[in-house]
Amino acid sequence: MPVSLANSQRIYDALKACDVKIISALxxxxxxxxxxxxxxxxxxxxxxIAKEEEAIGISAGAHLAGVQSACLMQNHGFLAAINPIVSLxxxxxxxxxxxxxxxxxxxxxxxxxxxxxxxxxxxLRALNIPIWHLANPDDVARRLKDxxxxxxxxxxxxxxxxxxxxxxxx
Numbered sequence: 676m677p678v679s680l681a682n683s684q685r686i687y688d689a690l691k692a693c694d695v696k697i698i699s700a701l702x703x704x705x706x707x708x709x710x711x712x713x714x715x716x717x718x719x720x721x722x723x724i725a726k727e728e729e730a731i732g733i734s735a736g737a738h739l740a741g742v743q744s745a746c747l748m749q750n751h752g753f754l755a756a757i758n759p760i761v762s763l764x765x766x767x768x769x770x771x772x773x774x775x776x777x778x779x780x781x782x783x784x785x786x787x788x789x790x791x792x793x794x795x796x797x798x799l800r801a802l803n804i805p806i807w808h809l810a811n812p813d814d815v816a817r818r819l820k821d822x823x824x825x826x827x828x829x830x831x832x833x834x835x836x837x838x839x840x841x842x843x844x845x
Contacts, residue, residue, distance in 0.1 A: 677843070677844055678704065678705055678707055678708055678842055678843060678844075679708075679841070679842055679843060679844045680708050681812070682812050682815070682841050682842065683706075683707075683708035683709050683712065683842075684708070684712070685812055685815045685816070686709060686774070686815055686819070686837070687708075687709055687712045687713070688816070689815050689816040689819040689820070690745055690819065691716075691718075691719075692816060692819075692820065693743060693745075693772075693819055693820055693823045694743045695719075695743045695744060695745045695772070695823075696718070696719065696720060696737075696742050696743055696744070697719075697720045697722060697733065697734075697737045697742055697743075697744040697745075698710075698713040698719060698720070698721050698722070698744065698745050698746075698747060699721075699722040699723075699724050699729065699730035699733045699734065699744065699745075699746050699747070700713070700721070700722075700723070700724065700730070700746070700747035700748065701723065701724050701725065701726075701727065701748075701752070703747070703748070703749045703752070703776055704776075705749070705776035705778070705837065705842045705843075706747050706748075706749075706774075706776055709747055709774075710747065726755060726756075727746070727748045727752030727753065727755050727756040728755060728756040728758065728759045730746040730747075730748060730756065731746065731756055731759035731760055731763055731764055731769075731771065732759060732763065733746075734746055734764075734769065734770075734771050734772075735763055735764065735767070735769045738769050738770055743772075743823070744772070745772045745773075745774055746771060746772065746773045746774070747774050748773065748774070748775055748776070749775065749776045749778055749791075750775050750776065750777055750778055750779065750791045750792060750795040750836075751778065751788075751791040752775075753773065753775050753795060753798075753799075753834070754791060754794065754795070754798065757798070757802075760802065760804075760832055761802065764831075764832050765802065765831070765832065768830035768831065769830065769832075770823075770826035770827045770829070770830050770831060770832070770833075771826060771831075771832035771833065772819075772822060772823050772826050772833060772835070773832060773833065773834045773835065774819075774835050774837055775795070775834055775835065775836050775837065776837050776842060777792065777795065777808075777836040777837055777838050777839070778791060778792055779791045779792020779793065779795070780792040780795075780838070780839065781839075782839050783839075795836070796836075799834050802832075803831075804831070804832045804833065804834050805822075805825060805831075805833050805834070806834050806835075806836060807821070807822050807833070807834070807835045807836065808836050808838055809835050809836060809837055809838060809841055810838035810840040810841050811840075811841070812841060815841075818835065819835060822835050
């Protein structure tokens, strides 16, 4: 199954409509089109990171400079970024818009993805980070705008879980 170019475009357009100017990401299968779109867009700054925890610092700096940003990561990347989420974003009230490819959830065929899928939501809940499940392409613009609005109003991280139904085509 290929990654959906059409739905990736919807997500990218929604990020642009939210005035996101900085996207941080490292290569990930489900996010490949989003990363390419950001890289090709002269109005967007794509920061290629080596570890997902770097994205938290980039978004914190963007927030302090008054610039909207988004962190793109796989759920295993979210797990790797727990320390800066807790010790930077939560502690210092930094809004984060995290778009997380929800690997290892229902329908997952790769055994190495399953533990991350089973622990993502419990950890988000334990950190009191609001969660949106994004599966319907028609909801993309509204859900991303609502997530960004909540992150900015609460000065708190928000997680948008990108579901297989959204990211893959049959």
